Amino acid sequence: MIDSNKRLVMLSNGSAAQKYTLAGKQAEVLWAPNTQVENSYNLGITSLVHDWQCKRRYSYMDLSLRTRDGGLPRLFVLNQFHAWGSTTLHAGNMDNNLTWLQRRVENYCGEATGWRKPNYLGIDFNQVGDALPYAAALSQGGLYFYEDNRANRAGDTSCVLPVNQGGGTSGVQYDMKLASRGCENDELRSMELEGVRAGTRIELYDNPDADKQDDFTLIDVKQSIPMGKRVRIDSFEGSADTFYYCKVASHNNGLDGKVSRIKVLNKADDNDISDASIVFYEGNGATQNIVCTVPFNADRQFKMGSGNNSYGCDNDEIRSAKILKAGKGSRFSVTGKPDGSFGQGRTGVTFKRAILLPITISSFNRSYENADVKVEVSNGGGLDGSISYAYFQPLSEQKGKPPIKEGSTRP
Structure with a gap:
């Protein structure tokens, strides 16, 4: 079954549990008590009653039993439905709701089963509620x-x-x-x-x-x-x-x-800058509101202000930046003049190694250098809250080459 990726296992507590000949081949519906353990199915005689206890269905078989004769593992079937009187609305809101399914598995059936997860969920009205994604998550x-x-x-x-x-x-x-x-x-x-x-x-x-x-x-x-x-x-x-x-x-x-x-x-791979970006903030030290986030994956330059760029970067607002990812050798610069010239100050930022965890440029008014970055203020500086133009020139090692060996790992 595994090799063909066609798996169908059928179990029954009734007369259907027997061998069959189908198209000249033998098939068997397994006798459930020999193969699985399960809890008693009835949550309550009506949908107004909920008994969440995890009681064994077979009086002679504890839910914690893990193996069958021969050492093969026993399956665990978790039943969660009413004997009578439930509805699609009730099942979606309560019995098949993820909160109650998870609480049943973890809280009510946890100790009784030896803290194992169910292999199957037995429910009514499977077209509503969260049982299908929950069952998938339990297995994969x-x-x-x-x-x-x-x-x-x-x-x-x-x-x-x-x-x-x-x-x-x-x-x-x-x-x-x-x-x-x-x-x-x-x-x-x-x-x-x-x-x-x-x-x-x-x-x-x-x-x-x-x-x-x-x-x-x-x-x-x-x-x-x-x-x-x-x-x-x-x-x-x-x-x-x-x-x-x-x-x-x-x-x-x-x-x-x-x-x-x-x-x-x-x-994306560490040496792939397709997801690189810079987040600009209104306050120093990456505080107050986000002004805009600019992808740092291609050369670009633009004027700040409404309608001048597609990123929402406002004029005379930016005071700091958080670099989420950048390639080694990448650089960007900001200026005070709307035409991009340097007459009202310029700050250039060059990345000395790959930035794989965020670093913050707390201010564009101060020159400094460390292991990650070199920040150079020129032409008078004073750009905090006065940035009107920006240039971006990212660099990256290409895919297929050895991964970046040196990179910032500071949060």
């Missing part, structure tokens, strides 16, 4: 989003997105405006990752069109997260660099509870 990994910070289970689990979907030639697994796939708009505050492979990027935006003049956060998975391990991201605000992921948050007025778009895609 997923992104779990929560309405509270710290993935607090006392609040609702908003949605789950199964991962490792491939993404085709574009590498994009998801690109969705909320509300979509069970994820509500302006509700998400934290998440957990399980079974997510290295190289996955998660992009979260306040703006439904992914406009980077508002809050956005990029999360790159650095190490593959195995099944059975949950990696928690307590908030979508603030940057962090951990063993499993790097989170880069570009702050405007806060992203928690305001996510309106989600993208999940393959992260």
